[in-house]
Amino acid sequence: MAIKNQIKQSLIIAFWFMILTFPIMVIKVNTIQNTIDFRWANLLWVGIVTFFASMVWNYFLRRNEAQKKKEIDDDIPLIHRLLQNDRFRRPFLGVVAAFFLAYPFVFPMYHTSIMISALVYVMLGLGLNIVVGLAGLLDLGYVAFYAVGAYAYALLNLHFGLSFWVVLPMSALLGTLFGVMLGYPVLRLRGDYLAIVTLGFGEIIRIVLENWDTFSNGPRGIADIPPPTFFGHYFDQHDTMIYIYFIVTGLVLMTIFFVNRLENSKIGRAWIALRDDEIACQAMGIDKFKTKLTAFALGATWAAMGGVVFAAKTSYINPMSFTIWESITILCVVVIGGMGSAIGVIAGALVLILLPEYLRAVSEYRMLVFGALQVIVMVFKPDGLIKSVRKVYTFNVQEKAIHEQTHT
Amino acid sequence: MNKPILSVKNLTMNFGGLKALDDVSIAIEKGQIAALIGPNGAGKTTFFNCITGIYEPTKGVVEITPPGKNTQSLRGLKPNYVTERGIARTFQNIRLFHGMTVLENVMIGRHCRLSSGIIKAMLQPPSQKNEEQKAVTDSYEILEKIGLAKYVNDMAVNLPYGAQRRLEIARALATDPFLLLLDEPAAGMNPQETKELDDLILWLRDNENLTILLIEHDMKLVMSLSDWIHVVDYGKKIAEGTPEDIKANSDVIKAYLGEDSDDA
Ligand SMILES: Nc1ncnc2c1ncn2[C@@H]1O[C@H](COP(=O)(O)OP(=O)(O)O)[C@@H](O)[C@H]1O
Ligand SMILES: [Mg+2]
Numbered sequence: 001m002a003i004k005n006q007i008k009q010s011l012i013i014a015f016w017f018m019i020l021t022f023p024i025m026v027i028k029v030n031t032i033q034n035t036i037d038f039r040w041a042n043l044l045w046v047g048i049v050t051f052f053a054s055m056v057w058n059y060f061l062r063r064n065e066a067q068k069k070k071e072i073d074d075d076i077p078l079i080h081r082l083l084q085n086d087r088f089r090r091p092f093l094g095v096v097a098a099f100f101l102a103y104p105f106v107f108p109m110y111h112t113s114i115m116i117s118a119l120v121y122v123m124l125g126l127g128l129n130i131v132v133g134l135a136g137l138l139d140l141g142y143v144a145f146y147a148v149g150a151y152a153y154a155l156l157n158l159h160f161g162l163s164f165w166v167v168l169p170m171s172a173l174l175g176t177l178f179g180v181m182l183g184y185p186v187l188r189l190r191g192d193y194l195a196i197v198t199l200g201f202g203e204i205i206r207i208v209l210e211n212w213d214t215f216s217n218g219p220r221g222i223a224d225i226p227p228p229t230f231f232g233h234y235f236d237q238h239d240t241m242i243y244i245y246f247i248v249t250g251l252v253l254m255t256i257f258f259v260n261r262l263e264n265s266k267i268g269r270a271w272i273a274l275r276d277d278e279i280a281c282q283a284m285g286i287d288k289f290k291t292k293l294t295a296f297a298l299g300a301t302w303a304a305m306g307g308v309v310f311a312a313k314t315s316y317i318n319p320m321s322f323t324i325w326e327s328i329t330i331l332c333v334v335v336i337g338g339m340g341s342a343i344g345v346i347a348g349a350l351v352l353i354l355l356p357e358y359l360r361a362v363s364e365y366r367m368l369v370f371g372a373l374q375v376i377v378m379v380f381k382p383d384g385l386i387k388s389v390r391k392v393y394t395f396n397v398q399e400k401a402i403h404e405q406t407h408t
Numbered sequence: 409m410n411k412p413i414l415s416v417k418n419l420t421m422n423f424g425g426l427k428a429l430d431d432v433s434i435a436i437e438k439g440q441i442a443a444l445i446g447p448n449g450a451g452k453t454t455f456f457n458c459i460t461g462i463y464e465p466t467k468g469v470v471e472i473t474p475p476g477k478n479t480q481s482l483r484g485l486k487p488n489y490v491t492e493r494g495i496a497r498t499f500q501n502i503r504l505f506h507g508m509t510v511l512e513n514v515m516i517g518r519h520c521r522l523s524s525g526i527i528k529a530m531l532q533p534p535s536q537k538n539e540e541q542k543a544v545t546d547s548y549e550i551l552e553k554i555g556l557a558k559y560v561n562d563m564a565v566n567l568p569y570g571a572q573r574r575l576e577i578a579r580a581l582a583t584d585p586f587l588l589l590l591d592e593p594a595a596g597m598n599p600q601e602t603k604e605l606d607d608l609i610l611w612l613r614d615n616e617n618l619t620i621l622l623i624e625h626d627m628k629l630v631m632s633l634s635d636w637i638h639v640v641d642y643g644k645k646i647a648e649g650t651p652e653d654i655k656a657n658s659d660v661i662k663a664y665l666g667e668d669s670d671d672a
Contacts, residue, residue: 258530265529265540266522273505273516280503283460285491285520285583294526340507390509392561395548 010054017050018043064380079343080389100249104242112241116313118353119248120306125333125345126255127302132331133340133388134268135295136275137187138195140327141202144182145175145300147209147322149307154222154317155215164228168308175304179297187292190278202327210319221318225311244313251309255302259342262298264391271295272340325367332370336377338384347385411473413438413619414459414495414587419468421451421458421643428454429465430643436587436636438475441613441620443630445654446640447663452623453500455640456589460497461487474586475617492520496585498576500592500623506565510556513564513575514547517582547582554578554608570601577608581616588612590622594629602629609633631655639663 025042029035082088104112124146131139149171156162156170186197209216216222227240228247235243262268270291273281282288311317329352337348352373356366377384412435421429428451436442444452458465459482470482474494482490496517505513522543528536551557554574559567564575573593580588590609594602606629612618624630630637631651639647639654641663647654654660 261532262526262529265536266519266524266543267526267529269508269512269516270519272507272512273519276505276507277503279462279487280499280505281516282487283462283491283497283499284516284579285488286516287486287488298526388507390507390512390563392509393511393544393548395557395560 006055006058010051010058013054014047014051018047021046060380076389077343077386079386104245109238109241112245113313114354114357116241116245116248116309117357118350119245119252120309120313121330121333121349121353122252122346123248123255123302123306123309124330125337125349126252126259126342127299127306128330129334129340129342129345130259130262130271130302131295131299132334133338133345134263134275135271135292137292137295138191139198139296139299140195140324140331141182141198141200141205142299142303142330143322143324143326144202144205145178145303146307146310146326147205147319148178148300149175149304150311150317150321151209151216151222151307152304153308153311154225157225158222164226164308164312168305171304171308172301175300175302175307176297178304179300180293182300183293183296187289187296199324199327202324206319206322209322216319219318219320221316221320223316225315225317227312227315244309248309248313251305256342256346263342267291267294328367329370332374336370336373336384338386338388341384341386341388344384344386344388351385410438411479412436413473413475414621415469415471415473415479416455416459417469417471419455419458419470420466421454421463422466427643429458429640432468432640432643432645434638434645434648436619436621438619439613439617440635441609441622441633443634443637444621444623444640445625445627445630445637446646450640451643452640453591454643456497456591456623459490460495460589461485461490472587488520491583491585494584494586495589496580496583496587497589498573498580498591498593500595502572502576504564504572504575504579506563508564509561510551510559510564510567510575511544511547511561514550514578514582515543517550517579518543518547519583521584550578550581554581555604570597570604573597573601573605574608577612581612585618587619587621590620590624592623592625594624594626602626605629606633 022043025046026039028037028039030037082092103115107115124142128139128142131137131142152171152174153164153167156167157164162170182198182201186194186201189197210219212218227234228244230243234240270281270286273284273286274288274291278288281291310321314321333348333352334345335348336352337346338344352370356369381387414434414436416432416434419429419432419434420427432451432455434444434455444455446452454463457463458468459470461482461484464484468483471479472482472493472495473479480493482493482495485493505516508516522539524536524539548557548560551560554577556567556571556574556578559571559575564572567575573596577588577590577593593609594605597605609620609622610633613620622630622633634651637647637649637651637654638645639657639660641659646659646663647657649657
C-alpha cells in the first residue's frame with residue numbers, strides 16, 4: 001500500500017537526517033569541564049520533526065500531481081481572474097490605492113521606511129524580471145547596476161551638487177549605458193556561462209568601488225547624501241520619509257506601466273520567443289543579439305533608478321550594500337514571485353522583503369529561509385507564487401474588429 | 409529564361425570528419441512544389457540549416473532571386489536576415505514558443521515586418537498602436553486561412569499534434585516569405601491530417617504565390633504533390649526529376665532499400 005511506502009520512506013529520511021545532524025545537534029563540547037556532552041533528546045526531536053515534515057511534504061507533492069493531471073491549461077491564478085472581472089477590478093484597485101496612500105500616515109516612520117525598501121525591491125524585481133523572466137538570461141550581477149545608480153547620485157551630488165531629480169533621469173541613461181557596455185561582451189554566452197560571467201562582472205564593480213579610494217572613497221563609503229528636495233525645499237526627517245515613500249510608489253507605478261507595455265509589444269514578444277527557443281526565434285527574423293542586449297540594458301535602467309532612491313533614502317552608501325547576496329535576493333524575488341509575471345514579482349518582493357523585517361527571529365536566517373522557500377516553490381509551484389498569464393485578444397469575426405483585454 | 413528562385417551550387421558541410429553534405433547543387437524554380445527526399449541522416453535538415461543561416465556551409469554558393477528583385481547571396485547571413493529576405497521554414501522537431509499563445513506565436517512571425525522600437529512600445533503613439541493592431545489582425549487572418557482560428561488564445565503547447573505542425577506553417581507564413589521550406593511537415597500526422605496538409609500545401613502555392621521546398625518521408629504525399637524531386641543519400645545528391653523519373657530511378661530504389669552501394 002502507498003501509505004506504508006510513505007511511512008517507510010519518511011522513516012529512512014528521518015534516520016538519514018539524524019545521522020547528518022548528529023555532529024551539530026547532539027555532540028557538544030563542554031569547554032569548561034573539558035568533557036563532551038551527548039544531547040540524545042535533540043536526536044529524538046530531529047527524527048520526529050523530519051519524519052512529520054517528510055510526510056507533509058509528500059502529501060502536498062502527491063496532491064499537486066493529482067491536480068496537475070486534472071487540468072493543465074485552466075489554472076489561471078486567482079488574482080488574474082479577479083482582475084479580469086470588471087466588477088471586481090475597480091474596487092480591488094481602489095482598495096490597493098487607498099491602502100498605499102494611507103500607509104505612511106497610518107503607520108509609524110519605521111514601517112514607512114521598511115515599505116520603501118520593499119518598493120525599491122519591487123522596482124528591482126520588475127527590472128530583473130525583464131532580463132531573467134522574459135528574456136531568459138540568468139544575470140547574477142544585477143546588483144552592479146543598482147550600485148551604478150547609487151554611486152551616480154552620491155558622487156554627482158558630492159562633486160557637482162546635482163540634486164536627486166537631476167540625477168534620477170541621468171542614472172536611468174547611465175544604467176542603460178552600463179547595461180550595453182557590460183552586456184556587449186558577455187551576451188554571446190549562454191545559460192550557466194552567462195550566469196558565471198555576470199556574477200564576475202557584478203563582483204568586479206563592487207571590488208573597484210571598494211579599492212578605488214580616490215573615486216569612491218573605498219570601503220568607508222559616502223555619507224551625508226541629501227534626500228530628495230521638493231522644488232528646492234527640504235522636509236524634516238519624518239516628512240522626508242513620507243516624501244520618499246511617495247516618490248518610490250510613483251516610480252513603481254511607472255515601472256509597472258512601462259513594463260506592462262513592453263511585455264505586450266513587439267520587443268516583449270521577442271524576449272519571450274528568445275527565452276523559449278533561440279533557434280526558432282532567429283528563424284522568425286529576430287536579431288538574437290540585439291534582443292538580448294535590449295533586455296539587459298532595460299533591466300539595468302531600472303536597477304540604476306532603484307539605486308538612486310536607495311542612496312537618497314539611506315543617506316549613506318558603501319560597497320557592502322552591493323554584494324552578490326543582493327543580486328541573489330533580487331533573483332529570489334523574481335523566481336519565487338513568478339518568472340515573467342509582473343504581479344508575481346510584486347507579490348514576491350513584498351513577501352520576501354517585508355516578512356524578514358517583521359519576523360525578527362527569521363531575519364538572521366534570511367538566506368536559509370529564501371533557500372528553503374525557493375525549494376518549496378520549485379517543487380510545488382514551479383511557475384512561482386503567481387504565474388504569468390498572456391494577453392487575451394477577442395475577435396469579432398465578422399468585422400474583424402478587435403478588443404483587447406489586458407490583465408494588469 | 410527566368411533565373412531559379414533558389415540556386416544552391418556545390419554546397420558542402422563538414423562536421424569534423426563527417427561530410428553531412430557533399431557538393432550538392434539544387435535549383436528551385438518559381439511556383440514549384442519541390443521535394444527533397446532521402447533516407448534518415450542523408451543530410452536533408454542540414455541542407456535547410458545551411459540555406460537558412462543556422463549553419464555556415466563549409467563550401468558552396470547559396471543564391472536567391474526573389475520575384476521582381478536581383479540575385480543575392482545568402483552565404484554567411486545570420487538566420488534572421490535570411491528570413492527578412494523572404495525565406496521561411498518550419499522545423500522537423502516542432503519548435504513552437506511554449507510560453508506564448510497561438511496568436512502570439514504567429515505575431516512573432518510578423519516581427520521582422522514591424523518597425524516600432526522600444527521607445528514607441530513604451531509611449532505607444534498612434535503609429536505604434538495601429539501597427540500593433542494590424543499585426544494582430546494580420547496574424548488572426550493567417551490563423552483563419554490555416555484553420556487554427558479557434559485556438560487563437562490557447563497556449564501553443566496545448567494544441568493537438570497536427571495543429572502544432574500547422575501552427576509552425578502559420579508562423580512561417582507570417583514572415584511574408586516567397587519561399588517556404590517545410591521540414592517533414594507530415595511527420596507524426598494521421599492519414600486525415602496528412603490529407604489536410606496536402607490540400608494546405610497546394611492551396612499555399614496557388615493562392616499565396618509561394619514556392620515550396622519540402623522534406624518528407626511520406627512517399628504518397630511527395631509523389632502526389634511535387635513537381636520536381638531531389639534525392640540525397642549520405643550527403644550526396646543522387647538524382648533529380650519528376651515523380652515518375654524518381655520512381656523508376658534505380659539509384660534511388662537502391663538507397664531506399666538500403667542495399668550496399670558500390671562506391672563505398
Ligand atoms: N550540428 C551537427 N553536428 C554534427 N553532426 C551533425 C550536426 N547536424 C547534423 N549532423 C549529422 O549530419 C548528418 C545529416 O543529418 P540530418 O541533416 O539531420 O539528416 P536528415 O535530416 O536527412 O535525416 C547526420 O549524420 C547527423 O548526425
Ligand atoms: Mg531531418
